[in-house]
Amino acid sequence: VQQLPPHQISLLFCVFVFFTSTLCFPPGFIFNLVAPPQDLQITDPGLLGVLDIEWKPPPNVQTFNECTVKYKFEYRSAGDRDWKVIFTRKLKFRVGFDLSRTAEVRVQTLLEGTCTDDVEVQSDWIYATFQVPLPGKLESEVQNFHCIYHDWEYLKCTWQPGLLAPRGVRYGLYYWYEGLDHAVQCNDYIQDRGINIGCTLQNLSQAEYQDLSICVNGSAAATLLRPLYVTLRLHNLAKPSPPEQLVVSVSAVEELQVAWSPPAGGTPPHCLEYEVQLAQEEGEAEAAWASVSMQMETALTISRANKSHISCVRVRGRTNIFCADQGFWSDWTQECFSGMEPKVTSVSFTSFIKPVWDQALMAAMGICWCPALGDGILV
Known part of the structure; x- marks a missing residue:
């Protein structure tokens, strides 16, 4: 402090005193x-x-x-x-x-x-x-508005008429994103009994990773309807198709080998994560599905040292955390197989070849219950 010029020492002292009392500056001096x-x-x-x-x-x-x-x-x-x-x-x-x-x-x-x-x-x-003017009662606004960005190629939005919407109501969807000169109306509506209940939007790649503003309004004779305003992010609404070319085989050393290909469409392969489920056949009882989470890998090898009888393998995918905050899982692949090994009460995952997984992942696997799928490919 002794090396500072005298006027700076004085200012520092006054600032200190200002925050502990009000001796140096009148109230409000700093902010005025x-x-x-x-x-x-x-x-x-x-x-x-x-x-x-x-x-x-x-x-x-x-x-x-x-x-x-x-x-x-x-x-x-x-x-x-x-x-x-x-x-x-x-x-x-x-x-x-x-x-x-x-x-x-x-x-x-x-x-x-x-x-x-x-x-x-x-x-x-x-x-x-x-505040924009909002005509009509809240109950006249469309209900259950929902959008999915399929395969990163097209956006499908659906809704239901508002509770107070009369017969013959006409709905319109308008959208805008940075790069458009003005709001644009949907030109591909989904209808039910002559009423627009949805819209399909194509060619939205320029709107990815930015705000997409949407308004759904309606008109009806002698009735005011409230418009719905929403802001979407396409990458958080993405739903890929199921993985393709699922192949399940058993090696000479009795390891179960599962491989698949990323789905067709516009979903970037590096943006996908996968979940693999394997069902343990329990005769006439329901099957236990054991899940394994994957990242971008498209192959999995599982030891069958316990002679477990796995009756079905299925895979699904969704956008991973590197490309989106959230997303929708794809549908499951449908391929199944049956084996001729003795039945046991649990499925063991003791060794992963592609890739080598940390044992902590093994402990994090959960079990869910659902009806067993029928036998398909014979191994």
């Missing part, structure tokens, strides 16, 4: 050093949930030539506990909201540099909210 931004506005460009947020610099920003002026911008939809935070020098942002709820934003000025002796100074917050 810089004003908050001005004219915070929210506008709707008609992109189904994406709103434009902009503001103007504080009026005294020109007086801080020796400092960097930044902004802390936070936003959320009403009811969310946490704010999404952006630090920026920009004055305008385009962000997505759930338009069924009120959009909330706030901004403050951050000042740091020589003029503050490199201490970050924050202004007060300014706030703004936005």
Whole structure:
């Protein structure tokens, strides 16, 4: 401290005293050093949930030539506990909201540099909210809206009419993602008795790993219907086809060898993980299915040292944690086989050849119960 210039020592002392009493600065001095931004506005460009947020610099920003002026911008939809935070020098942002709820934003000025002796100074917050008009009662909104991104090739969304929807209701689905000039209407509807209850969207590869905004609205004579707004991430809705070319064989040393190929379609092979299930035949009783989790490997070798009689092998896949936060499992493969070995009461997994698995994985395997599948391929 003795090597610092006298004015910096004095400032450090006053800052210390300020946070322990109010001797050096009058109340509010630090926070009044810089004003908050001005004219915070929210506008709707008609992109189904994406709103434009902009503001103007504080009026005294020109007086801080020796400092960097930044902004802390936070936003959320009403009811969310946490704010999404952006630090920026920009004055305008385009962000997505759930338009069924009120959009909330706030901004403050951050000042740091020589003029503050490199201490970050924050202004007060300014706030703004936005709510689109929501006609009709909540019960008139479509129900059970559900979407699946099949094979990373097409998105299929389905819904059911709202509880208050009258006969003859007409539904329309509109979507938008970054790169489109405007919202686009579905051109491939799924119908039931003349009513649109779903939509299939093709060619969405440019929308992967970004927000896809969707609105489903309806119209009916003399009845106001509430629109549904949702924001999707395609990679979290992916469902691949079942793995292909499942081959089960028994080697000369009585090891059970299972191999398969990734499914056809657009699902990236490196984005798949697998689950293998093996059924222990129990005569007329239900079969015990033992599961083994795999990553990107497409082969599994299992020791049969205990002479277990495995009656069926099946495999399914889904998007792994390296490509998505979640996803849907594919359907199971249907191939089964039967063996001629003595029956035992458990299935033993004692050795993995491709790859060599840690023994901790063995202990983590779970058992579930379901009806045994019929015999198929004879081994």
